[in-house]
Amino acid sequence: MSKTLRVTIWNEFRHEQKDVEVTRVYPKGIHAAIAAGVGPLLPEAQIRCATQDEPEHGLTADVLAGTDVLVWWGHMAHGEVRDEIVERVHTRVLEGMGAVFLHSAHYSKPFKKLMGTGCGLVWRDTGERERLFIVNPAHPIADGLPPHFDIPAEEMYGEFFDVPAPDELVMISWFQGGNVFRSCCTWTRGKGKVAYFRPGHEVFPAYHQAEVLRVIANAIKWAAPASNHPYTLDAPYQRPLSPIA
Amino acid sequence: MSKTLRVTIWNEFRHEQKDVEVTRVYPKGIHAAIAAGVGPLLPEAQIRCATQDEPEHGLTADVLAGTDVLVWWGHMAHGEVRDEIVERVHTRVLEGMGAVFLHSAHYSKPFKKLMGTGCGLVWRDTGERERLFIVNPAHPIADGLPPHFDIPAEEMYGEFFDVPAPDELVMISWFQGGNVFRSCCTWTRGKGKVAYFRPGHEVFPAYHQAEVLRVIANAIKWAAPASNHPYTLDAPYQRPLSPIA
Amino acid sequence: MSKTLRVTIWNEFRHEQKDVEVTRVYPKGIHAAIAAGVGPLLPEAQIRCATQDEPEHGLTADVLAGTDVLVWWGHMAHGEVRDEIVERVHTRVLEGMGAVFLHSAHYSKPFKKLMGTGCGLVWRDTGERERLFIVNPAHPIADGLPPHFDIPAEEMYGEFFDVPAPDELVMISWFQGGNVFRSCCTWTRGKGKVAYFRPGHEVFPAYHQAEVLRVIANAIKWAAPASNHPYTLDAPYQRPLSPIA
Amino acid sequence: MSKTLRVTIWNEFRHEQKDVEVTRVYPKGIHAAIAAGVGPLLPEAQIRCATQDEPEHGLTADVLAGTDVLVWWGHMAHGEVRDEIVERVHTRVLEGMGAVFLHSAHYSKPFKKLMGTGCGLVWRDTGERERLFIVNPAHPIADGLPPHFDIPAEEMYGEFFDVPAPDELVMISWFQGGNVFRSCCTWTRGKGKVAYFRPGHEVFPAYHQAEVLRVIANAIKWAAPASNHPYTLDAPYQRPLSPIA
Numbered sequence: 006m007s008k009t010l011r012v013t014i015w016n017e018f019r020h021e022q023k024d025v026e027v028t029r030v031y032p033k034g035i036h037a038a039i040a041a042g043v044g045p046l047l048p049e050a051q052i053r054c055a056t057q058d059e060p061e062h063g064l065t066a067d068v069l070a071g072t073d074v075l076v077w078w079g080h081m082a083h084g085e086v087r088d089e090i091v092e093r094v095h096t097r098v099l100e101g102m103g104a105v106f107l108h109s110a111h112y113s114k115p116f117k118k119l120m121g122t123g124c125g126l127v128w129r130d131t132g133e134r135e136r137l138f139i140v141n142p143a144h145p146i147a148d149g150l151p152p153h154f155d156i157p158a159e160e161m162y163g164e165f166f167d168v169p170a171p172d173e174l175v176m177i178s179w180f181q182g183g184n185v186f187r188s189c190c191t192w193t194r195g196k197g198k199v200a201y202f203r204p205g206h207e208v209f210p211a212y213h214q215a216e217v218l219r220v221i222a223n224a225i226k227w228a229a230p231a232s233n234h235p236y237t238l239d240a241p242y243q244r245p246l247s248p249i250a
Numbered sequence: 251m252s253k254t255l256r257v258t259i260w261n262e263f264r265h266e267q268k269d270v271e272v273t274r275v276y277p278k279g280i281h282a283a284i285a286a287g288v289g290p291l292l293p294e295a296q297i298r299c300a301t302q303d304e305p306e307h308g309l310t311a312d313v314l315a316g317t318d319v320l321v322w323w324g325h326m327a328h329g330e331v332r333d334e335i336v337e338r339v340h341t342r343v344l345e346g347m348g349a350v351f352l353h354s355a356h357y358s359k360p361f362k363k364l365m366g367t368g369c370g371l372v373w374r375d376t377g378e379r380e381r382l383f384i385v386n387p388a389h390p391i392a393d394g395l396p397p398h399f400d401i402p403a404e405e406m407y408g409e410f411f412d413v414p415a416p417d418e419l420v421m422i423s424w425f426q427g428g429n430v431f432r433s434c435c436t437w438t439r440g441k442g443k444v445a446y447f448r449p450g451h452e453v454f455p456a457y458h459q460a461e462v463l464r465v466i467a468n469a470i471k472w473a474a475p476a477s478n479h480p481y482t483l484d485a486p487y488q489r490p491l492s493p494i495a
Numbered sequence: 496m497s498k499t500l501r502v503t504i505w506n507e508f509r510h511e512q513k514d515v516e517v518t519r520v521y522p523k524g525i526h527a528a529i530a531a532g533v534g535p536l537l538p539e540a541q542i543r544c545a546t547q548d549e550p551e552h553g554l555t556a557d558v559l560a561g562t563d564v565l566v567w568w569g570h571m572a573h574g575e576v577r578d579e580i581v582e583r584v585h586t587r588v589l590e591g592m593g594a595v596f597l598h599s600a601h602y603s604k605p606f607k608k609l610m611g612t613g614c615g616l617v618w619r620d621t622g623e624r625e626r627l628f629i630v631n632p633a634h635p636i637a638d639g640l641p642p643h644f645d646i647p648a649e650e651m652y653g654e655f656f657d658v659p660a661p662d663e664l665v666m667i668s669w670f671q672g673g674n675v676f677r678s679c680c681t682w683t684r685g686k687g688k689v690a691y692f693r694p695g696h697e698v699f700p701a702y703h704q705a706e707v708l709r710v711i712a713n714a715i716k717w718a719a720p721a722s723n724h725p726y727t728l729d730a731p732y733q734r735p736l737s738p739i740a
Numbered sequence: 741m742s743k744t745l746r747v748t749i750w751n752e753f754r755h756e757q758k759d760v761e762v763t764r765v766y767p768k769g770i771h772a773a774i775a776a777g778v779g780p781l782l783p784e785a786q787i788r789c790a791t792q793d794e795p796e797h798g799l800t801a802d803v804l805a806g807t808d809v810l811v812w813w814g815h816m817a818h819g820e821v822r823d824e825i826v827e828r829v830h831t832r833v834l835e836g837m838g839a840v841f842l843h844s845a846h847y848s849k850p851f852k853k854l855m856g857t858g859c860g861l862v863w864r865d866t867g868e869r870e871r872l873f874i875v876n877p878a879h880p881i882a883d884g885l886p887p888h889f890d891i892p893a894e895e896m897y898g899e900f901f902d903v904p905a906p907d908e909l910v911m912i913s914w915f916q917g918g919n920v921f922r923s924c925c926t927w928t929r930g931k932g933k934v935a936y937f938r939p940g941h942e943v944f945p946a947y948h949q950a951e952v953l954r955v956i957a958n959a960i961k962w963a964a965p966a967s968n969h970p971y972t973l974d975a976p977y978q979r980p981l982s983p984i985a
Contacts, residue, residue, distance in 0.1 A: 099367060099368050101878065112485065119366045120366055121363060121364045121365055121366040121439055122344060122439050122440050123344050123440055125482065125483055125484055125485040126485055127485070127486055127487070127488040128487060128488065129487060129488055129489065129490065131490065131494060133490075133494050134982070136673060136675075136981065136982075138653075138654045138655070138675050139654070139655065140654050140655060141660070141928070142930075142931050142969035142971050143836065143928050143930070143932065143933055143966070143967055143969075144966070145966040145967055146967075147967045147969040148966065148967040148969065149967075149968060149969075150969060151970070152655060152970060153654075153981070163488060163628075164628045164629070164630050164643075164667065165481075165629065165630060165632060165642060167344070167440055167481075169414065169417075169437065169438065169439060170631070170663070172414075172415055172907075173660070173907075174660070174664065177654065177675045179669055179670075179673060179674065179675045181492070181494050181495075182490035182491060182492055183490060183491030183492030184488070184628070184669065185626075185628050185667045185669045185675050187630065187667070192414065193414065193876070193878050194367050194414060195368055195412055195877075195878070196877050197878065231880040231883065232877060232878055232879060232881075232882045232883040233884060234874060234877035234878075234883065234884075234887075235877070235886070235887060236410075236412075236877050237370065238368040238370055238412075239370055240357065240370040240371055240372070240373060241372055241373075242372070242373060243372040243373065243406075243408060243429070244374065245374065245376065245378070246427060246428030246429060246871065246888070247426070247427055247428030247869070247871075247916065248427075248740070249376060249378045249426050250738070250740075346633065379737070381736065381737075381918055381920075383898075383899040383900070383920050384724060384899070384900065385899050385901070386683070386905070387686050387722060387724035387726050387900060388591065388685070388686045388688055388720075388721070388724075389721070389722055390721040390722055391722075392722045393722040393723055393724065394722075394723060395724060396725070397724075397899075397900060398736070398899075408873075409873045409874070409875050409887075409888075409912065410873070410874065410875060410877060410887060411875070415876070415909070417663075418662075419905070419909065422920045422922070423920070424914055424915075424918060424919065424920045428871060428914060430873050430920050438631070440632075440633075441632050441633045442633065476633070476634070476635040476638065477632060477635055477636075477638040478638055478639060479629060479632035479637040479638065479639075479642075480632070480641070481632050491643070492624070492626075492671065493985070495985075589902075602975065608856060609856045610856055611853060611854045611855055611856040612834060612929050612930050613834050613930055613973040615974055615975040616975055617975070617976055617977070617978040618976075618977060618978065619977060619978055619979065621980065621984060651978075653978060657834075657930055657971075659904065659907075659927065659929060660928060662905055671982070671984050672980035672981060672982055672983075672984045673980060673982030682904065683904065683905060684904060685857050685858055685902055726900075726902075727860065728858045728860055728902075729860055730847065730860040730863060731862055732862070732863060732864060733862040733863065733864055733896075733898060733919070734864065735864065735868075735917035735918060736917060736918030736919060737916070737918030738917075739866060739868050739917045740916075
């Protein structure tokens, strides 16, 4: 475990360059907004960004080897993420890299591969009020948050959210239009800690809101490697540990 | 949900045809031994078998559509199972087909895809005593079993078993040579119920032992669809359920 | 495990006799409404009722010994339930009796003793719309229910619900006034299966609504003993199972 | 959350004063051995001890208010711990104090109250080899430990261990005499994090062994409050958060 917390914020970075409505909200990209927002909350962190249209999607073996926690935002180009990079990310998570998947990353290839399920949900992009309730006040991701907080306008994601029952359920969302969603969930896969956090549709400014940034910062801290225990992907032979009579 | 319990027992069926030591133990194949053993315990079941070297590995769309619970044994030819059939099995599990993975199926493609982890473990094929302890006496899979039972000679599988923390842990194995293993675990994926049960190395007669067969029969009953609730693999749009002011 | 499903529906039965508003909704008592409603859904069941003001609260050792699943509704007189009867109920649950706690039974003595937590929540009795979403479509309690259903007027119970993280989360409620709640949860305690289901404030007719009755019937079936595995409350000495050199 | 980690190690402290065999192993008491052993591993901690025969068992309201994590060892005098102090400990855990229960504390009043189950097990005090396996390498309690380690002589505790299914299972023990045990488990109750760790019978020197002390130190760090989120034991009324039409 490194002493600094090495964070890589990965963004598809397409909407922001194609759609003026999105550019207005995130002129430098969603990744830049998140980096700017969580930086002050994570003084121990070294934060870098990577985007899909860089070579190897910005996720070379070196970058991943030097990443303690990967944050992932993607939406319109999930299918263009190369399978070989997905394998690389997946393997690094199993080996211990934390991963925080945001919003439409529920349908990203690495998240689906880690979950083993369809990862579907119902949605509506009317721009309605979302209210997030903490249902696990002891959890590190709840630190510093009130019992509930509102996002004035968001895309709705509703149940059934087709993921494995989370190891820990941290938040549930209420939506004005009448839906609910398990909006902050955690799992462990291999040695890696995985969190999903629901907000931030690209046309709404959720990643400029203090509570949302606090959740992401908390999730990054939570997902950071917390054990230097050995881990291997193999299935090795082992001699008897005690004599067999 | 069908009234009869439609069970398909799938077996790689290679060891039994290539290795005389295995043929002696399972002359008609592991699938046949399991079918013969669990049949009398599941009077409500229609049991058929399928093997890897049949066309489409015996798992046509029709066969899977008519299967409530699939039992899976594989080992030496995991890599030869075609990805398209793996997809088909995976999808059917998400849609609600139960799946019971046995022994070396921990490394089968469908199991790995459902788990999202490496599925490794440590092993030793000395043929030592295994003792299985029930750690969840309320669970349907524990029905009719004593607090613990022995298998006189088995391959050892030991921790760390690289699977997601099971939704339910039903049994833990002790091995004479000094290891332990979470040997009966359950998960839900989509609408499908998934169980893993550790015994039966091909050179030992575990699938002729009453307690082992009872566990498999119980697991089949447990994994059978228990809810006719709707399920979809899509992420559909949904209009507001309540008015948005 | 008995072949008939022996159900005891226990009710405090005070509001119905003191408050005309409640009498109008449940003239024969909440227990009678539930019994009448779930009876046709549970043809295999023998249903009896018991109420708090009977001798021993209607829960003699004989009654409990002959009960497979106990349903519990209480509210204004939790404190009057005698500790000796609470012990008796608690012990029977550990030994394998199923228990389904309804609505304000979240604050009943047996539920609190089984949970080990404060069991608090926030509430509001305005009579607002509740919408319940299934978040575990594979679960037997979801059988026959649509993805979501409404109760037109109910008391609101909101998060944080101070219970241990449920073993299985089956439903989440949305409330018109802006709250959410984990409204159908399950746990195992000893050999007993325990479910909590949120609706039925005494002044509203939830227990006359088909979906609510279906959930209760499903929960009763789910909570019924499913394993005849031995269980003891002791901590007995055990000789070595294998020789210690 | 305090910046220093305020730890109180509580010990029954009877065996050590009555039984010369125990005095030889723990001349200053089990609490003193643990304090001496974990101190160097927890430089951020202020460690104090408390014992059962002090006034209020050494657990005054002030002491508990100033405790972030309570470690508990008890055995022969569980029944003499006053219920009022048990209530006080229980309430402080729900409010966020961490608690680490050791060995025979599985039968202590606070542990049983937090669990809601019988907390039984099988046991044998022959002094046999115990081998502990990590089954959750990502967990902070696994930090710095090898995949497995041995305690040369210990009392055996065996399954079935009658606790609620742990939120996280961290270790499983193998015993020479043929048993297994879920020997490191965690739960959350209210806002409090609770760990159970199986070793140290009073006549054996487990609390002088480096790996055992490392586990206890890790468990203390894990159980420390990690969220300053609000928590209340009440069930307060809440006005609508959104307008009810």
